[in-house]
Amino acid sequence: MAALKTVRIGLWVAVVALGLTAAAAAVMLRQQQPAEGGFGKGVYSLVDQNGATLDQSMFVGQPTALFFGFTHCPEVCPTTLAEMTGWFEALGDEGKDLKAYFVSVDPERDTPAVLREYVSWVSDRITGITGTPEEIDKIAKAWGVHYERIPLEGADYTMDHTASVFLLDAKGEFQGTIAYREDSAVALGKLRNLLAKS
């Protein structure tokens, strides 16, 4: 009787121990993911508006404003690019280190040549980025960017997409976002904070 009880307790101890190990493993896994990758981290092979290859190192060395969009965008993208122009103008010399990237979530239509003229309208401070659909998917997933192709009447389509601008410090670490149509004083405050930290 006593022996059986001991075995039973032993079994329970084993079960609890197993459970604890599983829980610990789960916690470790969860903690490991950001350590290995982290928000926005990954290996990308993309092309800029001039056809030059770019990888994840593009975010290192200067503070960055990162935006995902597409040239067939009726409103959010042109508005955000126009607002970016305003930020660059308002920051003047203070913002001389700031870089901006416009990553297309519609790489099938947004070739480097299409992007070149589109972003050139803003300034030489913003770089248009495209790539294969697979690579675009990787960078979008890394940044938690939602994008989805929505058919329109005829053969045309539009893209739903995340409209926030991501702010990265000089190490390429995520520091915050500027929301679509955020008050320009608030947006400038965020950019000045970012520049001060970088």
Added chain:
Amino acid sequence: MIRLLSAAFAVALLVATPALAHNGVIHLGPINISVPFTRATLPNAPVGGGFLTIENTGTEADRLISATSTVAGDTQIHEMKMEGDVMKMRQLTDGIEIPAGETVELAPGGLHIMFLDLNQPFVEGETVTVTLTFEKAGTVDVPLPVMAAAADGPAEHAGH
């Protein structure tokens, strides 16, 4: 949709009613159209948005059922909205209802006329014309002044 299309064709067969405009308001029966504008497009941007305010002074609901224009390969009626931080845009194939006695705004961030496959860029200072067809009031040409790329309204309303 079929019903709307046939209504659209029936109305389109009638000659577009000449627009009676004063004080910047275009009158089409009980329908008043005001604050029309569009935005300059970025180089290579193949799309543009048209904005205007539609007031129905009548006692019956009407419906904006189609928009056409020679400036674009296709012109549609759309709704844009933000869901969280995601921009979503949808085509409104049934058009937009303009309830009796009410005013519906087509404005940035919401309802708009969508010009797709532009024949040429929209240049600030120029004007593009959109032809609107209402189920009951008929058809009217509306000139849209082209404002800056991020303009929130036509010139006389800017800065308010």
